Amino acid sequence: MTATKRQIKPLNQPDIVAQFEAKARRLAGRTSENQLRFLKVAKAKGKEMEPVGRMAGVRA
Incomplete structure (x- = not known):
């Protein structure tokens, strides 16, 4: 099997x-x-209405 070559395009182009x-x-x-x-x-x-702590979910 041969590896396919992919060209990654930069996302900073408008x-x-x-x-x-x-x-x-x-x-x-x-x-x-x-x-x-x-x-x-x-x-x-x-x-001020945003949830904090456990209500906000787990941060990775």
Whole structure:
């Protein structure tokens, strides 16, 4: 078996980042009203409403 050679593209190129962003937005679909409401509340309340400790999960 021969090893395949892959060329890794750097992600710091603006055109590649724009392609990933466009694909992500296309796959994400439309943002629902409920999601928008959560985002608006999160923006208004800030970090003080973020969970801490065990509620935040395990950090690796």
